[in-house]
Amino acid sequence: MNRSASAATTAPEEITSPGLDGIPRQRERCPGPVLPEAHEAGAASAPAASRLGRLGRLRPWRLLPTPTGTPFTFGYAAVLTLTSLLAQYADPSLISALHRHSSTDVAHLAQQPLLVLVASALWIAGGIASPYAIGFLLVLTALERRIGALRTAGVFLLGHVVATLATEVPVAFSVLAGQLPDSSLHRLDYGISFGVAASVGALAGLFTPWLRWLVLAGFGGMLVDDLIAFTDPMTNWGHLLALSIGVATWPLVRRWRRPVSN
Numbered sequence: 001m002n003r004s005a006s007a008a009t010t011a012p013e014e015i016t017s018p019g020l021d022g023i024p025r026q027r028e029r030c031p032g033p034v035l036p037e038a039h040e041a042g043a044a045s046a047p048a049a050s051r052l053g054r055l056g057r058l059r060p061w062r063l064l065p066t067p068t069g070t071p072f073t074f075g076y077a078a079v080l081t082l083t084s085l086l087a088q089y090a091d092p093s094l095i096s097a098l099h100r101h102s103s104t105d106v107a108h109l110a111q112q113p114l115l116v117l118v119a120s121a122l123w124i125a126g127g128i129a130s131p132y133a134i135g136f137l138l139v140l141t142a143l144e145r146r147i148g149a150l151r152t153a154g155v156f157l158l159g160h161v162v163a164t165l166a167t168e169v170p171v172a173f174s175v176l177a178g179q180l181p182d183s184s185l186h187r188l189d190y191g192i193s194f195g196v197a198a199s200v201g202a203l204a205g206l207f208t209p210w211l212r213w214l215v216l217a218g219f220g221g222m223l224v225d226d227l228i229a230f231t232d233p234m235t236n237w238g239h240l241l242a243l244s245i246g247v248a249t250w251p252l253v254r255r256w257r258r259p260v261s262n
Helices: 003-010 036-056 071-089 092-102 106-111 113-122 131-147 149-176 182-186 193-204 209-229 233-248 250-256
Strands: none
Touching: 071 113, 071 131, 071 149, 092 113, 106 113, 106 149, 106 182, 113 149, 131 149, 131 193, 131 250, 149 182, 149 193, 149 233, 149 250, 193 209, 193 233, 193 250, 209 233
């Protein structure tokens, strides 16, 4: 046997690529062992890749309500938009009369409590561009995505109703005791701020600890600053109470929490 001919048939350098005649095919490389340092580097980069993946999935439009994802917030926002446009463009005397009849003052609460508690929550004090209107959209959307529509409505109504009664009942007793004039029974009081404050408190319980206390310190500090200004102390106390009501719901909202839908 011709040894040179046999060697020529087995040498890998002489095996040509099937697609390009005359060009030797590159040798196959065997994978070498994975060094411990490389393995640790890959493991360390996994959390970073995971974080980048989560950032890539962020959708800014999810901060706003949608008919299917957050039906309570979306429907309620539509109603508030209509009443805000009415308040801006309708006759001022008509709007003044509607506000008076929607007010949760002592006189109206004594006569038709259910009607005024609902009607007072159909208006935004300060208009559609007020901080509480913006807070309503962002906070209730986030809360509803985490605990559902009915439970979000329950948290909002709990803050709205309890804080309203807690601020108006003392007014009634003060009038009876002669410490306040009878005109205090007709104090104009309407808006969504108590419900929003309670929703902020409830939502904070679903955040990580550092973000939770940051939100409570920021929002609570704003409420305390308003109270110190003493422009409307009854309403300012009501905001702090509503925030506390939201915080008190933490055990419930944490039990109700569900994965955020896409």
